[in-house]
Amino acid sequence: MALLEVRELTKRFALSRRKSWLEREAVTAVNRLSFDLEEGRTLGVVGESGCGKTTLGKLLLRLVEPDSGGVRFLGADWLALRGGDLRSRRRDMQMVFQDPQASLNPRMRVGEAITEPLVIHEGLGAAGRARAAGALMERVGLPGSALRRYPHEFSGGQRQRLGIARAVSTRPRLLVADEPVSSLDVSIQAQILNLLKDLQRQDGMGMIFIAHDLRVVEFMSDQVAVMYLGRFVEQAPSRALYTSPRHPYTRALLSAIPPAPGEEPREAEGPEGEPPSPSAPPAGCPFHPRCPLKEPRCESQAPEWREVEPEHRVACHLA
Amino acid sequence: MNAPKPRALKWGAFFLLLFAGVALLAPWLSPQNPDRQSLAERLEPPSPLHWMGTDELGRDVASRMVWGARVSLGVGTAAVLATTLIGVLLGALAGAQGGWVDALIMRAVDIFLCVPTLFLVLALIVFLGPGIENVILVIALTGWTDIARLVRAEILSLREREFVLAARTAGASPWRLILKHLLPNALGPVYVSVTFGLAGAIMMEAGLSFLGLGVQPPTPSWGSLLTSGQDYLQTAYWLTLFPGLAICSSMLVIYLFGEGLREYFNPRAAQR
Amino acid sequence: METLLSLENLHVSFHTPQGDPEAVRGVSLELRAGETLGLVGESGCGKSLTALSLLGLLPPGATQTQDRLRFLDREWDRPTPEDWRSLRGREISIVFQEPFTSLNPVMRVGEQVAEVFRLHQGMARQAAWAASVEMLKKVGIPEAASRARQYPHQFSGGMRQRTLIAIALACKPRLLIADEPTTALDVTVQAQILKLLKRLKREMGLTLMLISHDLGLVAQMADRLAVMYAGEIVEMGDLQAVLGDPKHPYTRGLLACLPRLGAQGRLASLEGQVPEISYLPYGCAFHPRCAHAFKLCRRRDPELKEVEGRRVACHLYGSGE
Numbered sequence: 001m002a003l004l005e006v007r008e009l010t011k012r013f014a015l016s017r018r019k020s021w022l023e024r025e026a027v028t029a030v031n032r033l034s035f036d037l038e039e040g041r042t043l044g045v046v047g048e049s050g051c052g053k054t055t056l057g058k059l060l061l062r063l064v065e066p067d068s069g070g071v072r073f074l075g076a077d078w079l080a081l082r083g084g085d086l087r088s089r090r091r092d093m094q095m096v097f098q099d100p101q102a103s104l105n106p107r108m109r110v111g112e113a114i115t116e117p118l119v120i121h122e123g124l125g126a127a128g129r130a131r132a133a134g135a136l137m138e139r140v141g142l143p144g145s146a147l148r149r150y151p152h153e154f155s156g157g158q159r160q161r162l163g164i165a166r167a168v169s170t171r172p173r174l175l176v177a178d179e180p181v182s183s184l185d186v187s188i189q190a191q192i193l194n195l196l197k198d199l200q201r202q203d204g205m206g207m208i209f210i211a212h213d214l215r216v217v218e219f220m221s222d223q224v225a226v227m228y229l230g231r232f233v234e235q236a237p238s239r240a241l242y243t244s245p246r247h248p249y250t251r252a253l254l255s256a257i258p259p260a261p262g263e264e265p266r267e268a269e270g271p272e273g274e275p276p277s278p279s280a281p282p283a284g285c286p287f288h289p290r291c292p293l294k295e296p297r298c299e300s301q302a303p304e305w306r307e308v309e310p311e312h313r314v315a316c317h318l319a
Numbered sequence: 320m321n322a323p324k325p326r327a328l329k330w331g332a333f334f335l336l337l338f339a340g341v342a343l344l345a346p347w348l349s350p351q352n353p354d355r356q357s358l359a360e361r362l363e364p365p366s367p368l369h370w371m372g373t374d375e376l377g378r379d380v381a382s383r384m385v386w387g388a389r390v391s392l393g394v395g396t397a398a399v400l401a402t403t404l405i406g407v408l409l410g411a412l413a414g415a416q417g418g419w420v421d422a423l424i425m426r427a428v429d430i431f432l433c434v435p436t437l438f439l440v441l442a443l444i445v446f447l448g449p450g451i452e453n454v455i456l457v458i459a460l461t462g463w464t465d466i467a468r469l470v471r472a473e474i475l476s477l478r479e480r481e482f483v484l485a486a487r488t489a490g491a492s493p494w495r496l497i498l499k500h501l502l503p504n505a506l507g508p509v510y511v512s513v514t515f516g517l518a519g520a521i522m523m524e525a526g527l528s529f530l531g532l533g534v535q536p537p538t539p540s541w542g543s544l545l546t547s548g549q550d551y552l553q554t555a556y557w558l559t560l561f562p563g564l565a566i567c568s569s570m571l572v573i574y575l576f577g578e579g580l581r582e583y584f585n586p587r588a589a590q591r
Numbered sequence: 592m593e594t595l596l597s598l599e600n601l602h603v604s605f606h607t608p609q610g611d612p613e614a615v616r617g618v619s620l621e622l623r624a625g626e627t628l629g630l631v632g633e634s635g636c637g638k639s640l641t642a643l644s645l646l647g648l649l650p651p652g653a654t655q656t657q658d659r660l661r662f663l664d665r666e667w668d669r670p671t672p673e674d675w676r677s678l679r680g681r682e683i684s685i686v687f688q689e690p691f692t693s694l695n696p697v698m699r700v701g702e703q704v705a706e707v708f709r710l711h712q713g714m715a716r717q718a719a720w721a722a723s724v725e726m727l728k729k730v731g732i733p734e735a736a737s738r739a740r741q742y743p744h745q746f747s748g749g750m751r752q753r754t755l756i757a758i759a760l761a762c763k764p765r766l767l768i769a770d771e772p773t774t775a776l777d778v779t780v781q782a783q784i785l786k787l788l789k790r791l792k793r794e795m796g797l798t799l800m801l802i803s804h805d806l807g808l809v810a811q812m813a814d815r816l817a818v819m820y821a822g823e824i825v826e827m828g829d830l831q832a833v834l835g836d837p838k839h840p841y842t843r844g845l846l847a848c849l850p851r852l853g854a855q856g857r858l859a860s861l862e863g864q865v866p867e868i869s870y871l872p873y874g875c876a877f878h879p880r881c882a883h884a885f886k887l888c889r890r891r892d893p894e895l896k897e898v899e900g901r902r903v904a905c906h907l908y909g910s911g912e
Contacts, residue, residue: 048777048778048779048780049777058484061488087491088490091489091490093488094488095484095485095488097481097484098481099481103482104485105499105500105504106482107504116486116489116499117490120491121490155864163485166489170489185634185804186805186845187633187860187861187865190848190850190858190860191860191862193850193858194857194860197857214852215849215850216850218850218853219850219854242852253778256781257778257852258782258785258805258807258808258810259810259811260806260810260849260851260852261807261810261835261846262846263852269782271779272783274747274777275777
């Protein structure tokens with residue numbers, strides 16, 4: 001049984017602009033997404049800004065409610081949970097945020113902040129809390145002596161460690177990490193990525209790793225899904241996706257990464273144009289205006305989401 | 320939060336404490352009994368015995384000023400505390416709950432805002448009758464809207480911040496969210512606003528008492544002292560000068576403190 | 592090759608009540624006409640401040656001193672505000688990271704480019720507009736004539752960055768400084784902007800100083816590379832030499848911790864934190880994070896010395912004999 005099963009998940013946001021007087025314009029941020037995640041595995045989600053990857057994370061965490069679709073988590077209907085039931089199940093799914101500056105309450109001492117989930121779920125007392133805080137700090141490689149400090153006294157990388165400590169405090173089964181290293185310096189990114197991998201291995205957590213950086217995603221993930229205008233356009237085991245991409249957009253993304261020093265030199269080439277506004281997505285295949293291989297049917301007919309090889313799914317007429 | 324405390328804050332706090340000290344220690348500081356009349360000493364100018372002179376009934380003005388501080392500052396403080404309590408409570412509720420609760424509270428705010436405050440105050444006080452308790456009540460009832468709007472706006476912007484989302488994913492209850500995460504971070508600007516509210520409340524009390532609608536004689540307050548002095552403006556300047564100075568300087572001190580607080584909470588904005 | 596700009600011993604300090612910490616500590620560099628110099632480092636290493644001090648654009652509270660600033664055969668040791676104005680825009684231009692806040696939201700895009708022509712070259716309104724449309728065409732804005740009439744919010748991020756490049760290049764400067772020009776953009780758009788910069792550099796004979804935290808990006812563009820750490824250049828030389836065989840432990844560490852496609856297991860990582868400028872370690876600023884640090888590193892800050900065809904500031908290489 002899969003840890004997480006997502007079916008046809010959809011979220012639309014109404015804009016303040018109106019189409020007519022009765023109807024507001026809307027953006028379909030997440031459009032009928034379906035995927036599974038096994039225990040202890042990592043699904044990487046890549047895409048450019050505005051593709052809906054952050055909304056996907058928030059939907060899974062129930063920070064935003066979907067319009068339709070289903071989510072089963074740990075064998076139960078995750079979307080049916082309400083109020084206190086939902087709050088008590090939240091310990092099994094936690095999130096690491098992008099901005100370590102903003103993800104800690106500036107007026108809470110860090111010892112208090114990282115143990116808050118434990119206080120909520122296990123009603124720890126002061127002594128238990130101090131013990132748990134010390135252990136958590138050690139797990140994420142921070143000195144236990146820093147527990148009484150405030151978040152602003154830490155550097156960006158250290159604050160991200162605190163955010164991670166808090167997220168893993170309840171030993172969740174699934175960790176959703178939304179751009180956890182994109183605001184960090186290069187030399188710090190590696191530390192945080194290694195830490196996330198270590199913690200995942202120790203606890204056997206599943207992970208949804210959302211990022212725009214294809215290198216980082218490849219390093220972290222077993223499976224990678226490429227998102228464009230609210231949909232998955234390709235999903236495959238990491239190795240397969242990077243070595244034999246099937247969707248033209250995936251190929252374009254891969255060719256746009258500048259080669260790292262030491263890799264085979266080549267000119268970085270991206271696709272032409274920029275992603276269209278999600279409030280007015282193109283008809284047919286959403287990628288067709290930028291696609292070098294476009295055919296007439298791409299303009300009118302949306303491609304199906306189909307399996308072209310075991311575990312390798314693509315939404316493209318030509319794949 | 321470790322920024323050096325601005326100078327305005329230090330001096331403002333110092334003088335504010337001085338005023339508060341005078342008010343609190345009135346029974347010991349007051350040179351004489353403020354109500355003791357002495358017809359032999361009517362309308363005497365300031366002298367070593369009566370530093371601020373005497374009034375038309377021969378009462379010691381300095382003593383009445385000290386006791387008046389108690390009433391003026393006391394009423395102001397009580398009123399502003401009540402204002403804040405109502406404002407923070409309703410503002411937090413509106414911001415954190417949203418939906419119809421928010422709509423209801425904000426429409427109430429709109430209604431209060433579209434009636435001129437002075438008219439509302441006068442109407443209420445005429446309806447309720449003059450007196451210390453009613454002055455406090457009226458100021459609180461008419462002043463809460465500013466704080467409520469401020470708190471609501473702060474909470475609305477905080478609600479989308481990542482640490483609040485993090486608390487939600489941790490399973491925090493709505494109450495925990497409000498008390499531990501939203502309110503403590505929303506209160507910075509509220510402190511500033513409360514300080515200026517204090518100045519407003521003291522002014523309002525002085526105004527009402529001056530009009531005879533506030534504190535009733537013989538209880539001294541700075542506003543009522545001004546009233547009783549107005550008949551003698553040309554012959555006994557000390558009856559109006561000292562209460563006037565007291566009101567004025569308390570305003571200055573409060574504003575100084577408020578500016579200091581603002582700078583403390585938002586160092587960059589204050590430089591501009 | 593002709594030297595376009597040479598800067599010697601630049602210091603930038605910030606005035607604070609607690610003292611005047613230095614954010615740039617003795618940077619010297621040369622730009623040869625027509626080359627691309629990549630300036631690489633992490634946040635707070637002083638790379639942007641170094642660039643801004645070439646234009647006299649330091650933020651309030653920051654002061655710069657240098658022993659020598661030579662640009663186009665003229666010495667500008669103590670440039671006055673007028674000196675800066677005559678250099679800025681005309682001879683040296685800069686493109687910033689933020690394409691979203693750098694344009695005036697209530698002015699037509701074409702006007703904003705035309706303004707440069709009017710102010711700097713005294714062109715008449717119509718001529719300036721025509722030149723503006725021409726410039727927008729040159730930076731690859733499709734249907735430039737009608738697009739010029741639009742407002743910035745109608746432009747995508749990539750087109751805004753193109754517009755900013757057009758503004759920067761309107762007066763045909765000799766030197767273009769690009770400070771993280773693609774950091775705020777998507778990967779696919781980043782590739783387009785880099786291509787554009789390469790083309791413009793060739794067409795206009797520009798000298799380019801490219802500032803970035805991204806070694807991969809700089810590797811694609813630069814001829815020479817300078818790596819900065821804690822306000823100093825720690826290694827500088829030809830791109831191939833530095834990347835192919837990095838000498839400074841920091842350069843090595845930075846290269847090693849980049850995730851590579853197809854790599855497995857753990858990433859090599861630089862432990863520790865980037866130091867804050869007010870609490871710099873004594874001696875070599877990198878020594879607390881350096882695996883090779885020895886006694887001397889804790890005592891003395893190494894100077895840049897010639898090592899195998901590039902310059903390195905590290906005691907591991909011939910420590911002062």
